[in-house]
Amino acid sequence: MKLKIGFPRALFYYLYFPFWHTFFTELGFEVVCSEPTNKLSLDLGVQETVNDACLPIKIYHGHVAELKDKVDVLFLPRMVSVRKLDSEVFCPKFLGLPDMIRNSIEGLPRIIDDKVDLSKGFYPLWRLSFRIAHKLDRKGWAVAAAFFKANKAQRRFSAYLAQEVPAQEAIYAVIGGENLSKSVEIPKPDVHLAILGYPYLIYDAFINVGLLEKLAQMGIKAWTAEMVPPDRLEAQGKNLPKNLFWHFSNRTMRATFYYLKEHKVDGLVHVTAFGCGPDAMVDKLMELESKAHKRTPFLTLSLDEHTGEAGVLTRIEAFVDMLRLRRKGNEDLVSYHG
């Protein structure tokens, strides 16, 4: 029987899952994911986590609690950094995540919690993959072959994201080989909004109560950080006096600059979780930048455990109404987006 490796469907799942799924599958393991976030994972998470933690961390705990009895090994990498840039790492809670899980949840199976630190040394990802494979008793060419395949899958995934495919669909397309279901084309969107925030909030339809879908229904085109061409995203780094310390925050800030400078959108929506540490700063910086760039309308959408559909919808509707009114009011000030 194949060894079952568990991968919680939360946090970095939305950006790095295709790599690890392909890698483990090629090595002959079965990868088991938790269900998409639902009431159960939220309840389990709230129950297990220390009470001051933020919503995404609680959800992650919930996914682990759901998975722990179904798998032989849990894969909970310690995400430290994914590239060389000043002192960029992930948020402190990511750094201590495997420990938080171990400290809070009882009856866990074996855990693989290797440090993903790609800022140091030569070919860090290659070496990390071999280290993990070694722990699972896999050596030699098979690992190298799996590594290359995984890399290829990850590249395909990034390409899909850049082509405006939603993350979850792109993941299914890459790992399942399914054809891309043509996403609903919005005939003629009259409002363009940049929906910025961390991937685990933007792409988790349960946490954000189906935000992207609702926007599409309202005839609004949503732009996310993943749709910015990577090189142009990086080029925006120079706009801050010092890079932020957190990977996802830097991405969000750079996307903010990109959309503001390119005049591609009518407004910015920052999707944030209540109690998110880095976002307290990112949110303020975004607000100041929107103000500095021709007072671009800016909305903060804060999500928590009790987020109701009506609340989010009301806020978005009011924001969009305001945008439309504004456009009617001063036709000449409107940006001509391309």
Place this chain on the structure above:
Amino acid sequence: MLISFPHMGKLHLALTRTLKLLDIPYLIPPLPGPAALQLGQELAPEGSCLPFCLVLGNMREALNSGADTLVMIGGSGPCRFGYFVYLAEKLLVDAGYKFRVLIIDKGHLWQDYSYLKRGGGFSALALIAAAKHGWQLVVCDEAISALKREYLPRALDPVKLNDYFTECSEELTRTESVAKILQIRAKIENQIKKTPLLPASSVLRIGLVGDIYTLLEPYANHEIEDFLQRSGVCVYKEMAVSRWIPNILLPWRKGGYTRELLSYAYPYLQSSVGGFGLESVANTRKMGESCVDGIIQLFPLGCMPEIVAQSAINRICQKEHLPVLSITMDQHDSMTGFKTRLEAFLEMLNRQKKNRANAIN
């Protein structure tokens, strides 16, 4: 040029002494209090932590009273503290203040130095000597407060010992040379040896852990040390400016320092999480094994490293039977709730101690 800086614990002693020796005009803002909190909250983002509000408020107080240059340390995360100064600068400029910041951080030092030099006209050697002098002052002052925390509740004649400490602290502010500072420190250590003390096991001992700002700034922790001292509790605190800064700034000490912390924290936390998360977990275990009856963890609401630490400390509490009280400090000014929790915790510890003593007899 009129230099000022936000407060953190006793760090102002070192800064003012250094600036005084270099003949640079400076201004000490009022100690953080309700006024600073109010000023800070007006500009700070909604979810920012208490230390940021107080630092920002302190900066505004300094600027309002006429300072035109601010000195503040930067950092390299992942705790938010390292980005405070950059965000604060943006916020203050947005609010219409005109000033200059000297950031003590990688890549800024040369700029800062040349700016100071233009204003003052001193040599690099003089700067180093002055900084060293100021540094010794802080080290000595912290050593004195540590002795006071640990020995005052045990003294048979606490009033006399307290007077002696106060006298020495005053003498310290009047000193003029490094030798004199060291002399005072030695004098106090001698005096402690001569003072008649109760046995260490007869009083309640509590260890404090948490993030540096909350532990060092009396307003941010509702003056917990005074409260505990008045209740006759010996307070142990590993956190100190003099212990932290050298271990962070001097590259040859950093590795050993982290390894030592990890050796204590390893079963519960296996990696540094930025800020003082690792320190809190390591110190909890260290103090729990050696000397204390209970631990109090203090941290501002939303402090990321301490939340990770909290999960580890909860585990230590269960596994090693070490009583722990975790208190989140939010931005309210109320003492009552805080005191009630502390009193209940102390009472519980006292009872536990008594039961244990009875069991042994």
